[in-house]
Amino acid sequence: MNDSFIIAVDLGGTSFRVALADSAATFLNRNAEPTRASDGPRIGMQRIIETIRTTASTVGMEKIKGIAVATAGPIDPGNGVILTPPSLPSWHNVPLKQHLKEAFHIPVWVESDADMAAVGEHRFGAGQGYDRLVYFTVSTGIGGGIIIDGQLLRGSKISAAEIGHIIVDPRGPQCNCGGKGHVEAMASGTAIARMAKERISHGSASSLVELCQNDLSRLTAEMVVAAARKGDNLASEVVHEAGTSLGIAVVSLMHTPDPDIVIIGGGVSNAGDLILQPIREVIADRAMIDFRNRTKVVQSALGDDSGLYGAIAFGLDKLG
Ligand SMILES: [Zn+2]
Structure with missing residues:
Protein backbone atom coordinates (compact mmCIF):
# COMPACT_ATOMS: atom_id res chain seq x y z
CA MET A 1 0.00 0.00 0.00
CA ASN A 2 3.02 2.32 -0.30
CA ASP A 3 2.26 5.48 -2.16
CA SER A 4 -1.46 4.74 -2.25
CA PHE A 5 -4.23 6.83 -0.82
CA ILE A 6 -7.91 6.67 0.01
CA ILE A 7 -10.79 9.15 -0.02
CA ALA A 8 -13.45 9.18 2.71
CA VAL A 9 -16.75 11.04 2.36
CA ASP A 10 -19.13 11.81 5.22
CA LEU A 11 -22.51 12.76 3.74
CA GLY A 12 -25.03 14.36 6.09
CA GLY A 13 -28.21 16.37 5.71
CA THR A 14 -26.53 19.72 6.37
CA SER A 15 -23.04 19.27 5.00
CA PHE A 16 -20.76 16.74 3.42
CA ARG A 17 -17.06 16.33 4.14
CA VAL A 18 -14.35 14.78 2.03
CA ALA A 19 -10.98 13.67 3.42
CA LEU A 20 -7.84 12.34 1.79
CA ALA A 21 -5.79 9.88 3.86
CA ASP A 22 -2.69 7.78 3.35
CA SER A 23 -2.40 4.05 4.08
CA ALA A 24 -1.60 4.83 7.74
CA ALA A 25 -4.98 6.64 8.03
CA THR A 26 -3.30 10.05 8.37
CA PHE A 27 -5.44 12.86 6.97
CA LEU A 28 -3.60 14.82 4.27
CA ASN A 29 -6.36 17.11 3.07
CA ARG A 30 -10.02 17.72 3.86
CA ASN A 31 -12.90 19.86 2.65
CA ALA A 32 -16.47 20.53 3.76
CA PRO A 41 -29.42 13.91 -5.61
CA ARG A 42 -28.22 14.56 -9.17
CA ILE A 43 -26.79 18.01 -8.40
CA GLY A 44 -25.69 16.84 -4.95
CA MET A 45 -23.72 13.89 -6.34
CA GLN A 46 -22.07 16.11 -8.94
CA ARG A 47 -20.86 18.44 -6.18
CA ILE A 48 -19.55 15.48 -4.17
CA ILE A 49 -17.63 14.28 -7.25
CA GLU A 50 -16.11 17.75 -7.77
CA THR A 51 -15.11 17.98 -4.10
CA ILE A 52 -13.50 14.52 -4.29
CA ARG A 53 -11.42 15.71 -7.28
CA THR A 54 -10.36 18.90 -5.46
CA THR A 55 -9.46 17.01 -2.28
CA ALA A 56 -7.54 14.30 -4.16
CA SER A 57 -5.53 16.86 -6.15
CA THR A 58 -2.97 17.07 -3.29
CA VAL A 59 -1.57 13.69 -4.44
CA GLY A 60 -3.31 13.21 -7.81
CA MET A 61 -6.48 11.21 -8.50
CA GLU A 62 -4.46 8.38 -10.09
CA LYS A 63 -3.00 7.50 -6.68
CA ILE A 64 -6.42 7.09 -5.05
CA LYS A 65 -7.17 3.38 -4.59
CA GLY A 66 -10.74 3.63 -3.30
CA ILE A 67 -13.57 5.82 -2.02
CA ALA A 68 -15.37 4.98 1.22
CA VAL A 69 -18.59 6.87 1.92
CA ALA A 70 -20.31 7.20 5.30
CA THR A 71 -23.81 8.47 4.59
CA ALA A 72 -26.98 9.24 6.46
CA GLY A 73 -29.07 6.05 6.42
CA PRO A 74 -30.92 3.85 6.04
CA ILE A 75 -29.00 2.40 3.12
CA ASP A 76 -28.49 -0.84 1.26
CA PRO A 77 -24.75 -1.32 1.82
CA GLY A 78 -24.50 -4.31 -0.54
CA ASN A 79 -25.55 -2.25 -3.55
CA GLY A 80 -24.40 1.11 -2.18
CA VAL A 81 -27.89 2.60 -2.51
CA ILE A 82 -29.19 5.38 -0.26
CA LEU A 83 -32.79 4.34 0.55
CA THR A 84 -35.05 6.98 2.16
CA PRO A 85 -33.01 8.95 4.72
CA PRO A 86 -35.11 11.44 6.73
CA SER A 87 -32.19 13.91 6.71
CA LEU A 88 -31.84 13.86 2.89
CA PRO A 89 -35.36 14.53 1.65
CA SER A 90 -35.82 13.66 -2.06
CA TRP A 91 -32.73 11.41 -1.99
CA HIS A 92 -34.76 8.23 -2.46
CA ASN A 93 -33.15 5.05 -3.83
CA VAL A 94 -30.02 6.89 -4.94
CA PRO A 95 -27.37 4.55 -6.43
CA LEU A 96 -24.43 6.52 -5.01
CA LYS A 97 -21.92 3.68 -5.35
CA GLN A 98 -22.70 3.20 -9.04
CA HIS A 99 -22.38 6.95 -9.75
CA LEU A 100 -19.02 7.25 -8.00
CA LYS A 101 -17.72 4.11 -9.73
CA GLU A 102 -18.74 5.50 -13.12
CA ALA A 103 -17.02 8.79 -12.31
CA PHE A 104 -13.73 7.37 -10.96
CA HIS A 105 -13.42 3.69 -11.99
CA ILE A 106 -12.01 2.62 -8.61
CA PRO A 107 -13.54 0.58 -5.73
CA VAL A 108 -16.32 2.40 -3.85
CA TRP A 109 -18.00 1.43 -0.59
CA VAL A 110 -21.14 3.09 0.72
CA GLU A 111 -21.97 2.49 4.37
CA SER A 112 -24.18 4.09 7.00
CA ASP A 113 -22.56 7.00 8.85
CA ALA A 114 -23.43 5.60 12.27
CA ASP A 115 -21.93 2.21 11.39
CA MET A 116 -18.78 3.94 10.17
CA ALA A 117 -18.62 6.07 13.33
CA ALA A 118 -18.75 2.83 15.37
CA VAL A 119 -15.85 1.46 13.29
CA GLY A 120 -13.94 4.76 13.72
CA GLU A 121 -14.31 4.72 17.50
CA HIS A 122 -13.37 1.03 17.59
CA ARG A 123 -10.19 1.49 15.59
CA PHE A 124 -9.01 4.96 16.56
CA GLY A 125 -11.19 6.31 19.39
CA ALA A 126 -12.80 5.45 22.70
CA GLY A 127 -13.43 1.83 21.67
CA GLN A 128 -9.80 0.87 21.06
CA GLY A 129 -9.04 -2.45 22.74
CA TYR A 130 -12.72 -3.44 23.08
CA ASP A 131 -14.09 -6.03 20.68
CA ARG A 132 -17.76 -5.73 21.66
CA LEU A 133 -19.12 -2.22 21.55
CA VAL A 134 -22.29 -0.26 20.99
CA TYR A 135 -22.02 3.25 19.56
CA PHE A 136 -24.88 5.75 19.79
CA THR A 137 -24.86 8.98 17.81
CA VAL A 138 -27.20 11.44 19.48
CA SER A 139 -27.76 14.55 17.38
CA THR A 140 -30.80 15.73 15.38
CA GLY A 141 -31.86 12.08 15.39
CA ILE A 142 -30.34 9.00 17.02
CA GLY A 143 -28.44 6.29 15.17
CA GLY A 144 -25.81 3.78 16.03
CA GLY A 145 -23.59 0.88 15.21
CA ILE A 146 -22.78 -2.38 16.94
CA ILE A 147 -19.46 -4.20 16.78
CA ILE A 148 -19.32 -7.83 17.88
CA ASP A 149 -16.00 -9.68 18.08
CA GLY A 150 -14.40 -6.85 16.13
CA GLN A 151 -16.91 -7.07 13.26
CA LEU A 152 -19.68 -4.67 12.33
CA LEU A 153 -23.12 -6.18 12.94
CA ARG A 154 -25.01 -6.33 9.65
CA GLY A 155 -28.64 -6.71 8.72
CA SER A 156 -29.59 -9.09 5.93
CA LYS A 157 -30.50 -6.31 3.47
CA ILE A 158 -30.31 -2.87 5.07
CA SER A 159 -27.81 -1.44 7.51
CA ALA A 160 -28.59 -2.89 10.94
CA ALA A 161 -28.52 -1.22 14.32
CA GLU A 162 -31.28 1.38 13.90
CA ILE A 163 -30.96 1.72 17.66
CA GLY A 164 -32.59 5.16 17.68
CA HIS A 165 -35.87 3.36 17.24
CA ILE A 166 -35.75 1.16 20.32
CA ILE A 167 -39.01 1.67 22.22
CA VAL A 168 -38.37 3.15 25.65
CA ASP A 169 -41.96 4.23 26.42
CA PRO A 170 -44.86 2.58 24.55
CA ARG A 171 -47.04 5.60 25.35
CA GLY A 172 -44.30 8.12 24.55
CA PRO A 173 -44.26 10.85 21.90
CA GLN A 174 -44.45 10.28 18.16
CA CYS A 175 -41.13 9.49 16.47
CA ASN A 176 -39.96 10.87 13.10
CA CYS A 177 -40.24 7.36 11.68
CA GLY A 178 -43.94 7.14 12.52
CA GLY A 179 -43.44 4.95 15.58
CA LYS A 180 -44.17 5.91 19.16
CA GLY A 181 -41.96 6.33 22.22
CA HIS A 182 -38.75 5.49 20.38
CA VAL A 183 -35.57 6.74 22.06
CA GLU A 184 -35.04 9.18 19.16
CA ALA A 185 -38.31 10.91 20.08
CA MET A 186 -37.21 11.19 23.72
CA ALA A 187 -33.48 11.86 23.80
CA SER A 188 -32.30 13.31 20.46
CA GLY A 189 -31.31 16.96 20.10
CA THR A 190 -34.71 17.59 18.51
CA ALA A 191 -36.45 15.94 21.49
CA ILE A 192 -34.37 17.92 24.01
CA ALA A 193 -35.34 21.23 22.35
CA ARG A 194 -39.00 20.13 22.16
CA MET A 195 -39.15 19.11 25.84
CA ALA A 196 -37.61 22.42 26.94
CA LYS A 197 -40.10 24.37 24.79
CA GLU A 198 -43.03 22.40 26.20
CA ARG A 199 -42.02 23.14 29.79
CA ILE A 200 -41.47 26.82 29.10
CA SER A 201 -44.84 27.11 27.30
CA HIS A 202 -46.45 25.56 30.37
CA GLY A 203 -45.13 28.45 32.41
CA SER A 204 -41.88 27.13 33.91
CA ALA A 205 -39.17 29.76 34.38
CA SER A 206 -35.81 29.32 32.69
CA SER A 207 -32.80 31.33 31.58
CA LEU A 208 -33.48 29.77 28.15
CA VAL A 209 -36.17 32.36 27.47
CA GLU A 210 -33.51 35.06 27.49
CA LEU A 211 -30.98 32.85 25.68
CA CYS A 212 -33.32 32.45 22.70
CA GLN A 213 -34.34 36.12 22.89
CA ASN A 214 -37.92 35.30 23.80
CA ASP A 215 -38.43 33.37 20.57
CA LEU A 216 -38.95 29.69 21.46
CA SER A 217 -38.71 28.65 17.81
CA ARG A 218 -34.98 29.50 18.03
CA LEU A 219 -34.40 27.19 20.99
CA THR A 220 -31.86 24.44 20.26
CA ALA A 221 -30.53 21.43 22.17
CA GLU A 222 -27.16 23.20 22.27
CA MET A 223 -28.74 26.09 24.20
CA VAL A 224 -30.43 23.65 26.58
CA VAL A 225 -27.11 21.92 27.28
CA ALA A 226 -25.33 25.27 27.75
CA ALA A 227 -28.03 26.41 30.20
CA ALA A 228 -27.88 23.08 32.07
CA ARG A 229 -24.14 23.53 32.43
CA LYS A 230 -24.75 26.90 34.08
CA GLY A 231 -27.17 25.32 36.53
CA ASP A 232 -30.53 26.25 34.97
CA ASN A 233 -33.05 23.94 36.67
CA LEU A 234 -35.42 23.39 33.76
CA ALA A 235 -32.56 22.74 31.32
CA SER A 236 -30.86 20.34 33.77
CA GLU A 237 -34.10 18.40 34.23
CA VAL A 238 -34.63 18.10 30.48
CA VAL A 239 -31.07 16.86 29.83
CA HIS A 240 -31.41 14.44 32.75
CA GLU A 241 -34.68 13.12 31.38
CA ALA A 242 -33.14 12.63 27.93
CA GLY A 243 -30.22 10.79 29.57
CA THR A 244 -32.66 8.57 31.45
CA SER A 245 -34.45 7.63 28.20
CA LEU A 246 -31.08 6.90 26.59
CA GLY A 247 -30.19 4.82 29.64
CA ILE A 248 -33.29 2.67 29.17
CA ALA A 249 -32.28 2.00 25.55
CA VAL A 250 -28.70 1.29 26.66
CA VAL A 251 -29.88 -1.24 29.27
CA SER A 252 -31.96 -3.08 26.64
CA LEU A 253 -28.89 -3.28 24.41
CA MET A 254 -26.60 -4.37 27.23
CA HIS A 255 -28.81 -7.37 27.80
CA THR A 256 -28.59 -8.47 24.18
CA PRO A 257 -25.06 -8.32 22.66
CA ASP A 258 -23.42 -7.83 26.12
CA PRO A 259 -20.99 -5.09 25.01
CA ASP A 260 -17.83 -4.19 26.94
CA ILE A 261 -18.34 -0.52 26.24
CA VAL A 262 -21.12 1.85 25.17
CA ILE A 263 -19.89 5.01 23.41
CA ILE A 264 -22.09 8.08 23.13
CA GLY A 265 -21.28 10.42 20.21
CA GLY A 266 -23.10 13.10 18.22
CA GLY A 267 -23.66 16.73 19.18
CA VAL A 268 -25.63 15.94 22.34
CA SER A 269 -22.66 13.96 23.73
CA ASN A 270 -20.90 17.32 24.19
CA ALA A 271 -23.05 17.56 27.34
CA GLY A 272 -20.55 15.07 28.84
CA ASP A 273 -21.45 13.87 32.33
CA LEU A 274 -24.76 15.77 32.23
CA ILE A 275 -25.99 13.14 29.75
CA LEU A 276 -23.70 10.22 30.72
CA GLN A 277 -24.48 10.27 34.44
CA PRO A 278 -28.24 9.58 34.07
CA ILE A 279 -27.39 6.71 31.70
CA ARG A 280 -25.11 5.22 34.36
CA GLU A 281 -27.83 5.73 37.00
CA VAL A 282 -30.36 3.79 34.92
CA ILE A 283 -27.83 0.99 34.44
CA ALA A 284 -27.17 0.84 38.21
CA ASP A 285 -30.90 0.80 38.83
CA ARG A 286 -32.34 -1.40 36.11
CA ALA A 287 -29.74 -3.68 34.52
CA MET A 288 -29.45 -7.31 35.58
CA ILE A 289 -27.00 -7.48 38.43
CA ASP A 290 -24.22 -9.27 36.52
CA PHE A 291 -24.27 -6.63 33.77
CA ARG A 292 -24.18 -3.58 36.03
CA ASN A 293 -20.49 -3.25 36.71
CA ARG A 294 -19.28 -4.70 33.46
CA THR A 295 -20.22 -2.22 30.77
CA LYS A 296 -18.48 1.16 30.57
CA VAL A 297 -20.37 4.20 29.27
CA VAL A 298 -18.13 6.88 27.76
CA GLN A 299 -18.21 9.87 25.44
CA SER A 300 -16.94 9.54 21.86
CA ALA A 301 -13.23 10.38 21.51
CA LEU A 302 -13.29 11.42 17.84
CA GLY A 303 -16.38 13.67 17.88
CA ASP A 304 -17.48 14.77 14.40
CA ASP A 305 -14.63 12.87 12.76
CA SER A 306 -15.59 9.36 13.88
CA GLY A 307 -17.48 8.65 10.61
CA LEU A 308 -14.58 9.82 8.43
CA TYR A 309 -12.07 7.76 10.43
CA GLY A 310 -14.37 4.74 10.25
CA ALA A 311 -14.79 5.07 6.48
CA ILE A 312 -11.01 5.25 6.08
CA ALA A 313 -10.47 2.17 8.29
CA PHE A 314 -13.23 0.29 6.43
CA GLY A 315 -11.82 1.15 3.00
CA LEU A 316 -8.21 0.35 3.98
CA ASP A 317 -9.36 -3.06 5.33
CA LYS A 318 -11.12 -3.79 2.05
CA LEU A 319 -8.04 -2.81 0.04
CA GLY A 320 -6.01 -5.19 2.22
ZN1 LIG B 1 -38.58 5.86 15.44
Whole structure:
Protein backbone atom coordinates (compact mmCIF):
# COMPACT_ATOMS: atom_id res chain seq x y z
CA MET A 1 0.00 0.00 0.00
CA ASN A 2 3.02 2.32 -0.30
CA ASP A 3 2.26 5.48 -2.16
CA SER A 4 -1.46 4.74 -2.25
CA PHE A 5 -4.23 6.83 -0.82
CA ILE A 6 -7.91 6.67 0.01
CA ILE A 7 -10.79 9.15 -0.02
CA ALA A 8 -13.45 9.18 2.71
CA VAL A 9 -16.75 11.04 2.36
CA ASP A 10 -19.13 11.81 5.22
CA LEU A 11 -22.51 12.76 3.74
CA GLY A 12 -25.03 14.36 6.09
CA GLY A 13 -28.21 16.37 5.71
CA THR A 14 -26.53 19.72 6.37
CA SER A 15 -23.04 19.27 5.00
CA PHE A 16 -20.76 16.74 3.42
CA ARG A 17 -17.06 16.33 4.14
CA VAL A 18 -14.35 14.78 2.03
CA ALA A 19 -10.98 13.67 3.42
CA LEU A 20 -7.84 12.34 1.79
CA ALA A 21 -5.79 9.88 3.86
CA ASP A 22 -2.69 7.78 3.35
CA SER A 23 -2.40 4.05 4.08
CA ALA A 24 -1.60 4.83 7.74
CA ALA A 25 -4.98 6.64 8.03
CA THR A 26 -3.30 10.05 8.37
CA PHE A 27 -5.44 12.86 6.97
CA LEU A 28 -3.60 14.82 4.27
CA ASN A 29 -6.36 17.11 3.07
CA ARG A 30 -10.02 17.72 3.86
CA ASN A 31 -12.90 19.86 2.65
CA ALA A 32 -16.47 20.53 3.76
CA GLU A 33 -19.38 21.80 1.65
CA PRO A 34 -23.07 22.39 2.35
CA THR A 35 -25.17 19.43 1.10
CA ARG A 36 -28.14 21.52 -0.09
CA ALA A 37 -30.24 18.35 0.00
CA SER A 38 -33.22 20.21 -1.50
CA ASP A 39 -31.31 20.57 -4.83
CA GLY A 40 -31.83 16.82 -5.21
CA PRO A 41 -29.42 13.91 -5.61
CA ARG A 42 -28.22 14.56 -9.17
CA ILE A 43 -26.79 18.01 -8.40
CA GLY A 44 -25.69 16.84 -4.95
CA MET A 45 -23.72 13.89 -6.34
CA GLN A 46 -22.07 16.11 -8.94
CA ARG A 47 -20.86 18.44 -6.18
CA ILE A 48 -19.55 15.48 -4.17
CA ILE A 49 -17.63 14.28 -7.25
CA GLU A 50 -16.11 17.75 -7.77
CA THR A 51 -15.11 17.98 -4.10
CA ILE A 52 -13.50 14.52 -4.29
CA ARG A 53 -11.42 15.71 -7.28
CA THR A 54 -10.36 18.90 -5.46
CA THR A 55 -9.46 17.01 -2.28
CA ALA A 56 -7.54 14.30 -4.16
CA SER A 57 -5.53 16.86 -6.15
CA THR A 58 -2.97 17.07 -3.29
CA VAL A 59 -1.57 13.69 -4.44
CA GLY A 60 -3.31 13.21 -7.81
CA MET A 61 -6.48 11.21 -8.50
CA GLU A 62 -4.46 8.38 -10.09
CA LYS A 63 -3.00 7.50 -6.68
CA ILE A 64 -6.42 7.09 -5.05
CA LYS A 65 -7.17 3.38 -4.59
CA GLY A 66 -10.74 3.63 -3.30
CA ILE A 67 -13.57 5.82 -2.02
CA ALA A 68 -15.37 4.98 1.22
CA VAL A 69 -18.59 6.87 1.92
CA ALA A 70 -20.31 7.20 5.30
CA THR A 71 -23.81 8.47 4.59
CA ALA A 72 -26.98 9.24 6.46
CA GLY A 73 -29.07 6.05 6.42
CA PRO A 74 -30.92 3.85 6.04
CA ILE A 75 -29.00 2.40 3.12
CA ASP A 76 -28.49 -0.84 1.26
CA PRO A 77 -24.75 -1.32 1.82
CA GLY A 78 -24.50 -4.31 -0.54
CA ASN A 79 -25.55 -2.25 -3.55
CA GLY A 80 -24.40 1.11 -2.18
CA VAL A 81 -27.89 2.60 -2.51
CA ILE A 82 -29.19 5.38 -0.26
CA LEU A 83 -32.79 4.34 0.55
CA THR A 84 -35.05 6.98 2.16
CA PRO A 85 -33.01 8.95 4.72
CA PRO A 86 -35.11 11.44 6.73
CA SER A 87 -32.19 13.91 6.71
CA LEU A 88 -31.84 13.86 2.89
CA PRO A 89 -35.36 14.53 1.65
CA SER A 90 -35.82 13.66 -2.06
CA TRP A 91 -32.73 11.41 -1.99
CA HIS A 92 -34.76 8.23 -2.46
CA ASN A 93 -33.15 5.05 -3.83
CA VAL A 94 -30.02 6.89 -4.94
CA PRO A 95 -27.37 4.55 -6.43
CA LEU A 96 -24.43 6.52 -5.01
CA LYS A 97 -21.92 3.68 -5.35
CA GLN A 98 -22.70 3.20 -9.04
CA HIS A 99 -22.38 6.95 -9.75
CA LEU A 100 -19.02 7.25 -8.00
CA LYS A 101 -17.72 4.11 -9.73
CA GLU A 102 -18.74 5.50 -13.12
CA ALA A 103 -17.02 8.79 -12.31
CA PHE A 104 -13.73 7.37 -10.96
CA HIS A 105 -13.42 3.69 -11.99
CA ILE A 106 -12.01 2.62 -8.61
CA PRO A 107 -13.54 0.58 -5.73
CA VAL A 108 -16.32 2.40 -3.85
CA TRP A 109 -18.00 1.43 -0.59
CA VAL A 110 -21.14 3.09 0.72
CA GLU A 111 -21.97 2.49 4.37
CA SER A 112 -24.18 4.09 7.00
CA ASP A 113 -22.56 7.00 8.85
CA ALA A 114 -23.43 5.60 12.27
CA ASP A 115 -21.93 2.21 11.39
CA MET A 116 -18.78 3.94 10.17
CA ALA A 117 -18.62 6.07 13.33
CA ALA A 118 -18.75 2.83 15.37
CA VAL A 119 -15.85 1.46 13.29
CA GLY A 120 -13.94 4.76 13.72
CA GLU A 121 -14.31 4.72 17.50
CA HIS A 122 -13.37 1.03 17.59
CA ARG A 123 -10.19 1.49 15.59
CA PHE A 124 -9.01 4.96 16.56
CA GLY A 125 -11.19 6.31 19.39
CA ALA A 126 -12.80 5.45 22.70
CA GLY A 127 -13.43 1.83 21.67
CA GLN A 128 -9.80 0.87 21.06
CA GLY A 129 -9.04 -2.45 22.74
CA TYR A 130 -12.72 -3.44 23.08
CA ASP A 131 -14.09 -6.03 20.68
CA ARG A 132 -17.76 -5.73 21.66
CA LEU A 133 -19.12 -2.22 21.55
CA VAL A 134 -22.29 -0.26 20.99
CA TYR A 135 -22.02 3.25 19.56
CA PHE A 136 -24.88 5.75 19.79
CA THR A 137 -24.86 8.98 17.81
CA VAL A 138 -27.20 11.44 19.48
CA SER A 139 -27.76 14.55 17.38
CA THR A 140 -30.80 15.73 15.38
CA GLY A 141 -31.86 12.08 15.39
CA ILE A 142 -30.34 9.00 17.02
CA GLY A 143 -28.44 6.29 15.17
CA GLY A 144 -25.81 3.78 16.03
CA GLY A 145 -23.59 0.88 15.21
CA ILE A 146 -22.78 -2.38 16.94
CA ILE A 147 -19.46 -4.20 16.78
CA ILE A 148 -19.32 -7.83 17.88
CA ASP A 149 -16.00 -9.68 18.08
CA GLY A 150 -14.40 -6.85 16.13
CA GLN A 151 -16.91 -7.07 13.26
CA LEU A 152 -19.68 -4.67 12.33
CA LEU A 153 -23.12 -6.18 12.94
CA ARG A 154 -25.01 -6.33 9.65
CA GLY A 155 -28.64 -6.71 8.72
CA SER A 156 -29.59 -9.09 5.93
CA LYS A 157 -30.50 -6.31 3.47
CA ILE A 158 -30.31 -2.87 5.07
CA SER A 159 -27.81 -1.44 7.51
CA ALA A 160 -28.59 -2.89 10.94
CA ALA A 161 -28.52 -1.22 14.32
CA GLU A 162 -31.28 1.38 13.90
CA ILE A 163 -30.96 1.72 17.66
CA GLY A 164 -32.59 5.16 17.68
CA HIS A 165 -35.87 3.36 17.24
CA ILE A 166 -35.75 1.16 20.32
CA ILE A 167 -39.01 1.67 22.22
CA VAL A 168 -38.37 3.15 25.65
CA ASP A 169 -41.96 4.23 26.42
CA PRO A 170 -44.86 2.58 24.55
CA ARG A 171 -47.04 5.60 25.35
CA GLY A 172 -44.30 8.12 24.55
CA PRO A 173 -44.26 10.85 21.90
CA GLN A 174 -44.45 10.28 18.16
CA CYS A 175 -41.13 9.49 16.47
CA ASN A 176 -39.96 10.87 13.10
CA CYS A 177 -40.24 7.36 11.68
CA GLY A 178 -43.94 7.14 12.52
CA GLY A 179 -43.44 4.95 15.58
CA LYS A 180 -44.17 5.91 19.16
CA GLY A 181 -41.96 6.33 22.22
CA HIS A 182 -38.75 5.49 20.38
CA VAL A 183 -35.57 6.74 22.06
CA GLU A 184 -35.04 9.18 19.16
CA ALA A 185 -38.31 10.91 20.08
CA MET A 186 -37.21 11.19 23.72
CA ALA A 187 -33.48 11.86 23.80
CA SER A 188 -32.30 13.31 20.46
CA GLY A 189 -31.31 16.96 20.10
CA THR A 190 -34.71 17.59 18.51
CA ALA A 191 -36.45 15.94 21.49
CA ILE A 192 -34.37 17.92 24.01
CA ALA A 193 -35.34 21.23 22.35
CA ARG A 194 -39.00 20.13 22.16
CA MET A 195 -39.15 19.11 25.84
CA ALA A 196 -37.61 22.42 26.94
CA LYS A 197 -40.10 24.37 24.79
CA GLU A 198 -43.03 22.40 26.20
CA ARG A 199 -42.02 23.14 29.79
CA ILE A 200 -41.47 26.82 29.10
CA SER A 201 -44.84 27.11 27.30
CA HIS A 202 -46.45 25.56 30.37
CA GLY A 203 -45.13 28.45 32.41
CA SER A 204 -41.88 27.13 33.91
CA ALA A 205 -39.17 29.76 34.38
CA SER A 206 -35.81 29.32 32.69
CA SER A 207 -32.80 31.33 31.58
CA LEU A 208 -33.48 29.77 28.15
CA VAL A 209 -36.17 32.36 27.47
CA GLU A 210 -33.51 35.06 27.49
CA LEU A 211 -30.98 32.85 25.68
CA CYS A 212 -33.32 32.45 22.70
CA GLN A 213 -34.34 36.12 22.89
CA ASN A 214 -37.92 35.30 23.80
CA ASP A 215 -38.43 33.37 20.57
CA LEU A 216 -38.95 29.69 21.46
CA SER A 217 -38.71 28.65 17.81
CA ARG A 218 -34.98 29.50 18.03
CA LEU A 219 -34.40 27.19 20.99
CA THR A 220 -31.86 24.44 20.26
CA ALA A 221 -30.53 21.43 22.17
CA GLU A 222 -27.16 23.20 22.27
CA MET A 223 -28.74 26.09 24.20
CA VAL A 224 -30.43 23.65 26.58
CA VAL A 225 -27.11 21.92 27.28
CA ALA A 226 -25.33 25.27 27.75
CA ALA A 227 -28.03 26.41 30.20
CA ALA A 228 -27.88 23.08 32.07
CA ARG A 229 -24.14 23.53 32.43
CA LYS A 230 -24.75 26.90 34.08
CA GLY A 231 -27.17 25.32 36.53
CA ASP A 232 -30.53 26.25 34.97
CA ASN A 233 -33.05 23.94 36.67
CA LEU A 234 -35.42 23.39 33.76
CA ALA A 235 -32.56 22.74 31.32
CA SER A 236 -30.86 20.34 33.77
CA GLU A 237 -34.10 18.40 34.23
CA VAL A 238 -34.63 18.10 30.48
CA VAL A 239 -31.07 16.86 29.83
CA HIS A 240 -31.41 14.44 32.75
CA GLU A 241 -34.68 13.12 31.38
CA ALA A 242 -33.14 12.63 27.93
CA GLY A 243 -30.22 10.79 29.57
CA THR A 244 -32.66 8.57 31.45
CA SER A 245 -34.45 7.63 28.20
CA LEU A 246 -31.08 6.90 26.59
CA GLY A 247 -30.19 4.82 29.64
CA ILE A 248 -33.29 2.67 29.17
CA ALA A 249 -32.28 2.00 25.55
CA VAL A 250 -28.70 1.29 26.66
CA VAL A 251 -29.88 -1.24 29.27
CA SER A 252 -31.96 -3.08 26.64
CA LEU A 253 -28.89 -3.28 24.41
CA MET A 254 -26.60 -4.37 27.23
CA HIS A 255 -28.81 -7.37 27.80
CA THR A 256 -28.59 -8.47 24.18
CA PRO A 257 -25.06 -8.32 22.66
CA ASP A 258 -23.42 -7.83 26.12
CA PRO A 259 -20.99 -5.09 25.01
CA ASP A 260 -17.83 -4.19 26.94
CA ILE A 261 -18.34 -0.52 26.24
CA VAL A 262 -21.12 1.85 25.17
CA ILE A 263 -19.89 5.01 23.41
CA ILE A 264 -22.09 8.08 23.13
CA GLY A 265 -21.28 10.42 20.21
CA GLY A 266 -23.10 13.10 18.22
CA GLY A 267 -23.66 16.73 19.18
CA VAL A 268 -25.63 15.94 22.34
CA SER A 269 -22.66 13.96 23.73
CA ASN A 270 -20.90 17.32 24.19
CA ALA A 271 -23.05 17.56 27.34
CA GLY A 272 -20.55 15.07 28.84
CA ASP A 273 -21.45 13.87 32.33
CA LEU A 274 -24.76 15.77 32.23
CA ILE A 275 -25.99 13.14 29.75
CA LEU A 276 -23.70 10.22 30.72
CA GLN A 277 -24.48 10.27 34.44
CA PRO A 278 -28.24 9.58 34.07
CA ILE A 279 -27.39 6.71 31.70
CA ARG A 280 -25.11 5.22 34.36
CA GLU A 281 -27.83 5.73 37.00
CA VAL A 282 -30.36 3.79 34.92
CA ILE A 283 -27.83 0.99 34.44
CA ALA A 284 -27.17 0.84 38.21
CA ASP A 285 -30.90 0.80 38.83
CA ARG A 286 -32.34 -1.40 36.11
CA ALA A 287 -29.74 -3.68 34.52
CA MET A 288 -29.45 -7.31 35.58
CA ILE A 289 -27.00 -7.48 38.43
CA ASP A 290 -24.22 -9.27 36.52
CA PHE A 291 -24.27 -6.63 33.77
CA ARG A 292 -24.18 -3.58 36.03
CA ASN A 293 -20.49 -3.25 36.71
CA ARG A 294 -19.28 -4.70 33.46
CA THR A 295 -20.22 -2.22 30.77
CA LYS A 296 -18.48 1.16 30.57
CA VAL A 297 -20.37 4.20 29.27
CA VAL A 298 -18.13 6.88 27.76
CA GLN A 299 -18.21 9.87 25.44
CA SER A 300 -16.94 9.54 21.86
CA ALA A 301 -13.23 10.38 21.51
CA LEU A 302 -13.29 11.42 17.84
CA GLY A 303 -16.38 13.67 17.88
CA ASP A 304 -17.48 14.77 14.40
CA ASP A 305 -14.63 12.87 12.76
CA SER A 306 -15.59 9.36 13.88
CA GLY A 307 -17.48 8.65 10.61
CA LEU A 308 -14.58 9.82 8.43
CA TYR A 309 -12.07 7.76 10.43
CA GLY A 310 -14.37 4.74 10.25
CA ALA A 311 -14.79 5.07 6.48
CA ILE A 312 -11.01 5.25 6.08
CA ALA A 313 -10.47 2.17 8.29
CA PHE A 314 -13.23 0.29 6.43
CA GLY A 315 -11.82 1.15 3.00
CA LEU A 316 -8.21 0.35 3.98
CA ASP A 317 -9.36 -3.06 5.33
CA LYS A 318 -11.12 -3.79 2.05
CA LEU A 319 -8.04 -2.81 0.04
CA GLY A 320 -6.01 -5.19 2.22
ZN1 LIG B 1 -38.58 5.86 15.44
